[in-house]
Amino acid sequence: MPSISHLRLGVNVDHVATIRNARGGAHPDPVHAAKIAIAAGAESITAHLREDRRHIRDHDIARLKAEITKPLNFEMAATQEMTAIALATRPHAACLVPERRQEITTEGGLDAVAQHNVLAPVVAKLVEAGIRVSLFIAADPRQIELAARIRAPAIEIHTGAWCEAIAGGHHASAETEWVRIQEGARLAHGLGLEVHAGHGLNFTTVEAIATIPEIVELNIGHFLVGEAIDGGLAAAVANMRAAMDAGRARIAA
Numbered sequence: 001m002p003s004i005s006h007l008r009l010g011v012n013v014d015h016v017a018t019i020r021n022a023r024g025g026a027h028p029d030p031v032h033a034a035k036i037a038i039a040a041g042a043e044s045i046t047a048h049l050r051e052d053r054r055h056i057r058d059h060d061i062a063r064l065k066a067e068i069t070k071p072l073n074f075e076m077a078a079t080q081e082m083t084a085i086a087l088a089t090r091p092h093a094a095c096l097v098p099e100r101r102q103e104i105t106t107e108g109g110l111d112a113v114a115q116h117n118v119l120a121p122v123v124a125k126l127v128e129a130g131i132r133v134s135l136f137i138a139a140d141p142r143q144i145e146l147a148a149r150i151r152a153p154a155i156e157i158h159t160g161a162w163c164e165a166i167a168g169g170h171h172a173s174a175e176t177e178w179v180r181i182q183e184g185a186r187l188a189h190g191l192g193l194e195v196h197a198g199h200g201l202n203f204t205t206v207e208a209i210a211t212i213p214e215i216v217e218l219n220i221g222h223f224l225v226g227e228a229i230d231g232g233l234a235a236a237v238a239n240m241r242a243a244m245d246a247g248r249a250r251i252a253a
Contacts, residue, residue: 004213010044010073010198011037012221013064017047017055019225030056031063037224038070044092046219048075049082050099058085065089073219075136078115078122086126093132095156095196095219096122109137109158112146120150127151134196139177139184147193154194156219157184159209163200182212189214 013030020028034045045068047056064072071092076082077099086094096119098110112119112135119135126133134154137143138161147155162177181197188195197209198219206218 005216007210007215008043008217009041010046010196010217010219011042011224012046012048012075012198012219013037014046014048014055015222015225017057017060021055030060031067034064034068038068042070044071044073044217044219046073046075046095046221048097049085051077051079051081061085061089061091065091078119083122083125086131087129090129091131093134093154094126095134095136096152097136108160109140109143110135112137112143112150116146116150119152123150123152127153132194134194136198139180141184141187144184144188144191144193147188148191152193154196155188156196156198156217157181157188157215158199159197159201159205160199163202163205166205167200178208181209185212185214 011034013033016028016030016033020026020030030047034042034047037045045064047061047064049056049058049061061072061074072089073093073095074086074089074091075095075097076086078096096110098108110119123133123135132154133152134156135143135147135152136156136158137147139157144155159181162174162181165171165174165177185195185197194216195214196217196219197212197215200223201209201218201220202223206220209215209218
């Protein structure tokens with residue numbers, strides 16, 4: 001068993017940008033949300049700049065790189081455009097993810113085996129620039145071994161299928177996925193890859209995933225933004241009520 005290292009938390013701010021973009025304007029600000037997350041204990045910030053700019057936008061990436069005090073993990077498709085942006089921005093890390101314009105969110109891991117001719121030169125360019133590259137893949141031995149062969153420093157195991165099986169009460173499927181994740185993490189660690197995990201994690205599943213010693217980083221976003229709404233809405237309404245009462249008090253004085 002590997003030594004038990006500190007488990008890092010990366011917070012994804014994509015869905016703060018989703019809410020902002022629903023109305024336009026600048027509120028809520030994903031950069032401000034990133035700073036709040038860092039103050040609360042996040043050790044890195046993840047942001048996915050998609051081809052269609054549906055949530056994070058170019059100026060968000062520039063501001064995150066310039067303004068936050070923790071590492072930026074730039075999620076990107078392995079395209080010429082995104083590679084150029086990554087090389088110009090020089091984030092601490094870049095996570096290569098699959099991307100389909102029709103999808104609501106990332107639906108699965110990269111098929112790195114099928115796309116190795118595309119991925120290998122992108123990985124090489126980013127690594128040469130001093131960027132820590134990870135591949136977002138399923139806990140599949142073929143995918144993990146390919147990541148090692150093209151010299152990606154890290155992988156991020158897609159935990160979505162496991163989380164969905166748990167949420168749906170599909171216990172046999174959940175157990176199968178759990179074993180795959182454990183075995184995949186061990187294989188990746190043995191091949192010298194740094195092992196991360198993410199997608200669909202919540203308070204319950206994250207406590208379980210944290211028991212896998214080979215995993216050293218978790219990246220979590222959508223659930224945390226939902227929890228922020230649940231946990232912070234009462235305070236926001238109370239503050240609005242106080243501001244309204246303060247205004248009325250001024251004209252009553």
